[in-house]
Structures are given as C-alpha cells and as structure tokens.
C-alpha cells in the first residue's frame with residue numbers, strides 16, 4: 001500500500017518519502033510540505049463521521065494527520081477542542097456583526113503551540129528518539145516541555161533571554177533543560193540548530209520539522225465544526241515564523257480538498273509594526289525575505305527572520321488574504337478590550353490577531369456583516385507584565401469603609417445602589 005502522505009519541497013518541488021525524522025529538503029535544503037491523497041481522505045472521513053466521533057482531542061482529525069496507522073496518540077496531554085465564542089459585545093464595539101473568538105490559550109500549556117508539540121512527541125516516538133530539542137520565542141518551548149513531560153522525553157530547549165518569565169517558568173516546572181541565550185531569536189535558533197546537529201536530538205524547530213504545522217491545522221478543523229460547517233469570511237491570526245498562519249490555511253484547504261466544505265476563508269495576517277517581514281513581502285508582491293528588527297512587545301511574533309516565510313506568504317496569497325500591521329499600543333488596547341468584553345485574556349501575540357481585526361474594520365478593509373474568526377494564540381497569564389501595561393491599576397485602599405468610599409470616588413468607580421441578601425446582589429428599584 002502506498003504511504004498515506006509524502007513530502008514535497010516548497011522551493012525545488014521535489015517529492016520524497018516522509019519518515020518521522022525528516023527535516024528539510026535533501027536536494028536543496030528548502031522547507032518541506034506534507035501532501036495527502038485527498039480523494040482517499042474524503043472517502044474515509046466526512047462531516048458525519050466527525051460528528052459521531054467521541055474523541056474530543058485534536059486526534060479526532062487523524063485521517064487528515066501524518067501519523068502512521070499504528071502510532072499511539074493517546075498518551076499525550078489533552079490538546080484541542082478549545083472554545084469558539086460568539087463575541088457580540090466586542091463585535092458591537094468595533095462594528096462587526098459576526099465576530100468569533102477562538103480561544104486557543106485554552107490548551108494544556110496555554111497556547112496554540114500545543115497542537116504542534118502533541119504532533120512532535122508522536123513523531124519523535126515513531127522515530128525512536130528519546131531526546132527532543134527546539135529553539136523558541138517561548139510557547140513552542142513550553143508546549144514541547146509539557147508534552148514531553150507527559151510522554152517521557154528528555155528536552156533541550158533554547159529561548160532568547162527576553163522570553164517572558166511565565167513561559168520560562170513553565171519550562172522549568174516541566175523539567176526541561178533550559179538554555180537561555182543572550183541574543184535574538186534568530187541567534188537562539190542558529191545555536192539550537194548546531195546543537196541538534198552535534199548531539200543528534202529529535203528536531204522540533206519551527207518549519208524545519210514539517211509535521212508541526214500539520215498539528216496546528218487542527219485549529220481550523222475545529223472552527224469549521226464549531227461553526228456547523230458555515231465557513232467564515234475571514235480568519236485572523238498573528239504571524240511570527242509563519243507556521244501558524246500556514247497551518248491555519250492548510251486546515252481549511254484540506255477540508256475543502258477532501259470535499260467537506262465548499263468555501264475557503266480569507267486570512268487576515270497580523271504582524272507588529274516593529275517586525276513585519278512576512279506582511280512586507282506580501283504587500284510588495286515579492287518572494288524575497290528581507291529580515292527586519294524584532295521590535296515589539298509581542299515576543300511570540302518578534303521574528304525578524306521567519307522560518308516558514310515562503311509557506312506563510314503563499315498561504316496569505318492563496319487565501320486572497322489581507323495584511324495588517326499593528327502597533328504595540330494597539331495590541332495592548334486589544335488585550336484590554338477583548339478582556340473586558342469577552343472574558344478572554346490574551347498574551348500580546350495572542351491579542352494581535354484581534355488588534356488586526358479592529359484595525360482592518362476601522363480602515364474599512366472588512367465589511368460590517370462579514371463573519372470573522374479571530375484566533376487567540378496564547379493566554380495572557382504567560383506575560384502578566386504586558387497585561388498590566390494594558391490595563392489600569394486596582395483601587396488601593398486601607399481595610400476601612402471610608403477609605404473604600406474615598407477610593408471609589410478617586411477612581412470614578414462609584415457603585416450603584418445595591419443591597420446584598422445572603423451574598424446575592426439585587427438592584428434596588
């Protein structure tokens with residue numbers, strides 16, 4: 001029987017088998033893409049089979065995923081099935097009647113990267129590896145450390161010194177060997193590549209390992225199911241290395257190619273004003289990567305040399321996508337607005353997608369009636385310093401009623417007339 005999937009180079013287009021430890025193209029060093037026989041997938045899975053599935057993890061989409069038929073996928077953390085909220089209050093504030101928030105910060109280590117790391121540990125097991133390594137702006141690292149802790153791998157993880165404390169602490173708690181590099185993400189990445197080569201570890205580096213993106217695409221399968229197969233007009237996502245955007249697009253592409261959906265959404269590719277190499281190329285209609293500085297508060301998308309540049313640019317173009325660059329202030333404002341209107345707390349890169357939607361709507365790039373899904377890629381508790389910058393301070397008082405009344409008045413937060421009965425607040429008429 002022919003393999004269910006194979007690899008194809010995004011640069012020289014050569015095809016090859018895809019063993020579990022495959023990295024870049026053997027001929028040219030280009031980034032590989034995993035390819036499938038969509039006819040066969042379409043025959044083995046449909047809307048109904050998915051609806052009947054009792055698997056509530058990302059592995060319910062196994063027919064679309066590049067794992068061997070006998071791979072055990074049940075031993076990992078519980079990844080996927082994150083909530084999709086209709087965000088009417090936020091939509092009302094920004095003039096969108098059909099806005100949804102996909103909260104992928106809901107995953108076990110609190111970012112969308114868990115989808116890639118859950119895939120990584122399954123592929124590492126297939127490859128017979130015992131050690132996994134990666135370089136990461138933070139979330140790929142913490143998700144790998146978590147998934148590896150659950151499935152019994154040793155990890156070596158390289159993070160730039162600027163990685164927020166919350167993410168680094170996750171790594172340490174999950175027992176990773178953490179190497180904090182006094183340098184940029186690009187320098188961190190290059191050091192990790194040399195170490196992986198020298199010690200022969202399983203490589204979970206973004207883009208270099210073509211299977212990771214296949215895990216990430218499950219977020220789109222969930223969106224399709226959660227919207228009852230009514231595909232959205234736009235899906236907003238923040239872009240760093242470009243694996244997430246490319247993965248999101250591939251998920252929608254796969255469903256369409258296998259005949260499960262009849263419409264493809266357009267991507268809204270959101271980058272930071274201080275670091276937008278992918279959007280710059282799309283806007284210049286160029287395939288040439290011009291590295292930029294990594295100048296943004298959104299550490300997860302502070303990537304001056306995106307590792308999956310070509311796949312991301314191609315995905316945005318194929319989807320007839322929109323590019324939006326947002327300032328740090330706009331990101332912080334989006335954290336606060338999304339928090340108070342939806343109850344979802346995002347880290348800066350996690351709120352960047354929503355900041356992009358707000359800006360795209362304000363600039364008239366998307367119509368009021370469009371249905372828009374904004375993916376929150378990471379939880380705000382990972383970076384509480386930024387959350388603090390996004391919001392005001394609490395009302396500080398001494399433990400005294402007069403001080404409290406004073407505090408309320410100073411903060412302009414005077415409560416209405418409420419009476420409390422047995423802990424239940426009822427408004428006085």
Ligand SMILES: *Cc1c(COP(=O)(O)O)cnc(C)c1O
Nearest residue numbers: 139240241242243244300377378
């Ligand atoms: C990694 C990450 C991104 C961007 O994903 P890329 O694949 O690097 O483009 C966005 N948001 C968060 C929270 C991330 O961790």
Ligand SMILES: [Zn+2]
Nearest residue numbers: 009012025028
């Ligand atoms: Zn090649």
